[in-house]
Amino acid sequence: MSSTEISPLAPAASPSLPEIAGVRLATAQAGIRYKNRTDVLYVALAEGTEVAGVFTRSRCPSAPVDWCRDALKAGKGARALVVNSGNANAFTGLKGREAVSLTAEIAGQAAGCAPEAVMIASTGVIGEPLDARKFEGVLADCAARAEGGAEAWTRAATAIMTTDTFPKLATRRAAIDGVPVTINGIAKGAGMIAPDMATMLSFAFTDAALPQDVLQELLSAGTKTSFNCVTVDGDTSTSDTLLLFATGAAGNAAVTRADDPRLSDFRAALDDLLIELAQLVARDGEGANKLVTVEVEGAESDASAHRIAMSIANSPLVKTAVAGEDANWGRVVMAVGKAGEPADRDRLAIWFGDVRVAVQGARDPDYSEEAASAVMRRPEITVRVELGLGQGRARVWTCDLTKAYVAINGDYRS
Amino acid sequence: MSSTEISPLAPAASPSLPEIAGVRLATAQAGIRYKNRTDVLYVALAEGTEVAGVFTRSRCPSAPVDWCRDALKAGKGARALVVNSGNANAFTGLKGREAVSLTAEIAGQAAGCAPEAVMIASTGVIGEPLDARKFEGVLADCAARAEGGAEAWTRAATAIMTTDTFPKLATRRAAIDGVPVTINGIAKGAGMIAPDMATMLSFAFTDAALPQDVLQELLSAGTKTSFNCVTVDGDTSTSDTLLLFATGAAGNAAVTRADDPRLSDFRAALDDLLIELAQLVARDGEGANKLVTVEVEGAESDASAHRIAMSIANSPLVKTAVAGEDANWGRVVMAVGKAGEPADRDRLAIWFGDVRVAVQGARDPDYSEEAASAVMRRPEITVRVELGLGQGRARVWTCDLTKAYVAINGDYRS
Numbered sequence: 001m002s003s004t005e006i007s008p009l010a011p012a013a014s015p016s017l018p019e020i021a022g023v024r025l026a027t028a029q030a031g032i033r034y035k036n037r038t039d040v041l042y043v044a045l046a047e048g049t050e051v052a053g054v055f056t057r058s059r060c061p062s063a064p065v066d067w068c069r070d071a072l073k074a075g076k077g078a079r080a081l082v083v084n085s086g087n088a089n090a091f092t093g094l095k096g097r098e099a100v101s102l103t104a105e106i107a108g109q110a111a112g113c114a115p116e117a118v119m120i121a122s123t124g125v126i127g128e129p130l131d132a133r134k135f136e137g138v139l140a141d142c143a144a145r146a147e148g149g150a151e152a153w154t155r156a157a158t159a160i161m162t163t164d165t166f167p168k169l170a171t172r173r174a175a176i177d178g179v180p181v182t183i184n185g186i187a188k189g190a191g192m193i194a195p196d197m198a199t200m201l202s203f204a205f206t207d208a209a210l211p212q213d214v215l216q217e218l219l220s221a222g223t224k225t226s227f228n229c230v231t232v233d234g235d236t237s238t239s240d241t242l243l244l245f246a247t248g249a250a251g252n253a254a255v256t257r258a259d260d261p262r263l264s265d266f267r268a269a270l271d272d273l274l275i276e277l278a279q280l281v282a283r284d285g286e287g288a289n290k291l292v293t294v295e296v297e298g299a300e301s302d303a304s305a306h307r308i309a310m311s312i313a314n315s316p317l318v319k320t321a322v323a324g325e326d327a328n329w330g331r332v333v334m335a336v337g338k339a340g341e342p343a344d345r346d347r348l349a350i351w352f353g354d355v356r357v358a359v360q361g362a363r364d365p366d367y368s369e370e371a372a373s374a375v376m377r378r379p380e381i382t383v384r385v386e387l388g389l390g391q392g393r394a395r396v397w398t399c400d401l402t403k404a405y406v407a408i409n410g411d412y413r414s
Numbered sequence: 415m416s417s418t419e420i421s422p423l424a425p426a427a428s429p430s431l432p433e434i435a436g437v438r439l440a441t442a443q444a445g446i447r448y449k450n451r452t453d454v455l456y457v458a459l460a461e462g463t464e465v466a467g468v469f470t471r472s473r474c475p476s477a478p479v480d481w482c483r484d485a486l487k488a489g490k491g492a493r494a495l496v497v498n499s500g501n502a503n504a505f506t507g508l509k510g511r512e513a514v515s516l517t518a519e520i521a522g523q524a525a526g527c528a529p530e531a532v533m534i535a536s537t538g539v540i541g542e543p544l545d546a547r548k549f550e551g552v553l554a555d556c557a558a559r560a561e562g563g564a565e566a567w568t569r570a571a572t573a574i575m576t577t578d579t580f581p582k583l584a585t586r587r588a589a590i591d592g593v594p595v596t597i598n599g600i601a602k603g604a605g606m607i608a609p610d611m612a613t614m615l616s617f618a619f620t621d622a623a624l625p626q627d628v629l630q631e632l633l634s635a636g637t638k639t640s641f642n643c644v645t646v647d648g649d650t651s652t653s654d655t656l657l658l659f660a661t662g663a664a665g666n667a668a669v670t671r672a673d674d675p676r677l678s679d680f681r682a683a684l685d686d687l688l689i690e691l692a693q694l695v696a697r698d699g700e701g702a703n704k705l706v707t708v709e710v711e712g713a714e715s716d717a718s719a720h721r722i723a724m725s726i727a728n729s730p731l732v733k734t735a736v737a738g739e740d741a742n743w744g745r746v747v748m749a750v751g752k753a754g755e756p757a758d759r760d761r762l763a764i765w766f767g768d769v770r771v772a773v774q775g776a777r778d779p780d781y782s783e784e785a786a787s788a789v790m791r792r793p794e795i796t797v798r799v800e801l802g803l804g805q806g807r808a809r810v811w812t813c814d815l816t817k818a819y820v821a822i823n824g825d826y827r828s
Contacts, residue, residue: 056751057752057754058748058751058752059750059751059752059753059754059755059756059757059758059759060747060748060750060751060757060759060762061751061759090744090747091744091747091759091762091772091775091776091777092776092777093760093774093775093776094776095776096776125744126744126745126747126748127743127744127747127772127776127777128777233730233731234728234729234730237748238747238748238751314648315648316647316648316730316815316819316823317647317823320819320820320823320824321823321824322824323820323824324823324824324825326824329541330504330505330539330540330541331540333474333504333505333540333541333652334472334474334540334651334652336473336474337470337472337473337474337475337652338471338472338473339473340471340473341473342473343473343474344473345473345474345475345505346507348474348505358505358541360507361505361507362505362506362507362508362509362510362541363505363506363541363542400824401730401820401824402820402824403817403820403821405730405734405820406734406737406815406816406817406819406820407817409730409731409734409735409738410734410735410736410737410738410740410814410815410816411738
């Protein structure tokens with residue numbers, strides 16, 4: 001699969017994103033690594049913008065991840081976001097720390113803010129020093145050009161792509177205590193490409209007025225049912241970053257607690273937007289031909305259900321079976337068994353789509369291979385497992401494992 | 415890769431196994447699933463044979479695994495071993511339990527022993543009922559024909575193959591308190607094949623005289639540095655079984671504790687044999703072109719080092735990079751980071767073979783891509799990670815992830 005072929009699982013059309021008061025965007029060609037394509041996104045954020053973030057759990061995080069964590073702790077909000085593709089600035093030691101500092105300084109000058117109010121994310125090669133001097137002049141120019149229209153959003157989502165085959169955008173509207181607010185989000189992520197590409201990045205923006213701690217609580221909760229439920233190959237990047245910015249321009253009433261009932265509509269809209277963005281990442285999984293939803297029910301707890309669902313979604317044998325359009329439920333049994341979570345073989349039931357293939361620890365006596373095969377030929381497949389132990393449930397998304405995945409990640413050299 | 419092509423990583427020659435007093439073997443065509451090939455191994459064991467076993471940690475174990483666990487608890491030793499390929503008798507419910515009972519009954523009649531002294535292992539399709547009546551007559555005939563010569567061992571290792579491309583045999587000699595003893599071992603395992611094949615099986619036999627508890631302790635310890643250190647795709651079978659039989663015919667002095675210094679030579683020989691068998695499994699990994707040894711040093715503990723090593727060995731991105739002969743150490747950093755174990759990015763050092771590619775959390779300034787690429791072109795590659803935190807170390811084996819793996823596990827239907 002070359003980068004000019006769009007994933008067969010891409011949505012028919014990308015949404016046209018509305019303006020978010022207080023958010024303006026611009027992209028540029030800084031020549032970080034790629035030629036003849038944009039590789040820098042600059043986002044100007046109005047004064048008073050609050051920000052929350054969740055990051056990779058990797059013990060070897062990239063320099064920008066370290067920077068953002070520190071900036072969030074400083075709690076000074078955000079006035080600018082800089083994202084580059086082509087170089088992850090990960091595993092770059094002291095030089096990497098110097099590169100993010102210089103990037104924040106250049107962006108701070110462009111935005112008229114302290115460096116600590118600049119959020120930074122990078123995606124691309126690991127281990128290559130990033131020459132941040134390439135941002136000189138470029139970011140100031142971006143700041144001058146930045147605008148808020150639909151095309152600017154699409155250009156933004158395109159500039160941060162690496163092996164992605166389509167830009168990923170989503171939008172939602174909600175009301176907080178009767179005041180309408182908007183949430184826009186963009187994401188990138190597909191897996192990896194030659195050599196060393198990684199990283200899932202996503203950025204969401206709203207005009208809602210919400211303090212940092214509330215924003216953080218909403219984002220952390222929403223991540224659990226969205227980005228933490230998507231896997232392409234089980235390989236966690238050094239750079240995964242999800243940031244949520246709130247400009248406050250909507251002028252809704254002040255809310256001080258995430259569990260304030262006036263936030264229920266906003267929370268639902270945010271959760272839904274994050275799920276859409278996460279699904280878009282699975283739809284663009286490297287080499288993917290099938291979108292797989294794994295649902296686990298009846299586990300001892302939600303956490304246990306999640307671990308079992310991820311064990312299924314990460315199993316190379318389940319994923320190659322899906323690629324081969326085989327209703328191979330024996331491999332699902334295997335993946336449940338290896339998860340290490342409470343499971344009673346003799347209570348297990350498994351469905352592909354609406355077809356129950358196994359029940360009470362054995363093949364369903366009424367199982368029709370023809371019906372199951374028909375399910376497997378669809379581009380979107382749900383695998384459901386009922387454990388029969390408790391009330392725990394989880395839902396995760398993945399894609400199939402194809403020769404194209406191996407080609408994308410192994411063929412670039414030999 | 416069809417089953418007639420032998421793995422490029424297969425040893426140049428299979429060893430010729432010596433006789434073990436008290437062990438006789440025979441194979442047969444029971445027509446379990448395959449045509450025109452042997453699919454049953456019967457091993458006759460002399461009276462007084464002790465047995466120890468380790469099994470899959472799957473929460474959905476096969477019926478034979480349940481049977482062996484119970485038989486070991488009964489502690490009556492072993493007089494026969496029956497292994498079939500073609501059907502794993504896993505996830506077969508009540509019918510599966512009845513099938514192992516009937517198998518043990520038929521084998522017990524052939525061996526002149528109680529059913530509880532029959533050990534059983536099965537490999538092949540998951541979820542298909544196994545018709546144990548096919549063993550009727552076959553096992554009695556095997557018992558009559560069983561013999562102990564080198565050819566019988568090779569035929570035994572061949573009968574238990576599924577997607578394996580070569581039979582796996584190993585042998586060691588040791589002395590216990592001056593008395594010479596022999597250990598023979600066979601193994602099967604490559605990954606999976608159409609549809610639902612699984613299972614790593616290994617059986618070791620010795621003429622040493624050792625009580626069950628000592629045997630179990632030695633086997634459990636040996637497993638930690640051998641079979642628990644090998645991974646092809648990270649997918650744990652429902653049927654993994656490793657059994658060690660000791661006939662006692664060597665007549666060595668009685669030993670009652672596994673830490674008896676008189677057992678040090680035997681222990682070393684057993685550990686070495688298990689490592690050789692485990693490596694043979696990695697060498698026959700589905701689609702494998704490269705044998706990869708992952709060494710982790712300087713971890714906080716051996717257990718931590720093991721988890722980091724397995725994170726590297728199971729990473730699809732590391733494994734596709736190896737397939738592509740790319741010294742992609744960024745992906746090794748990623749895999750260290752995602753293991754969730756203590757690691758300090760800025761102390762990490764990474765080697766491919768003898769070439770240090772990264773040090774102190776960044777690319778080695780003296781790194782030669784040419785030298786690293788030369789390492790990657792070899793059929794056997796060592797990836798070494800030094801964490802710089804403590805004394806913990808681990809060594810595991812895996813293979814590369816190639817398009818042939820996807821083809822073997824996904825192409826059989828579509």
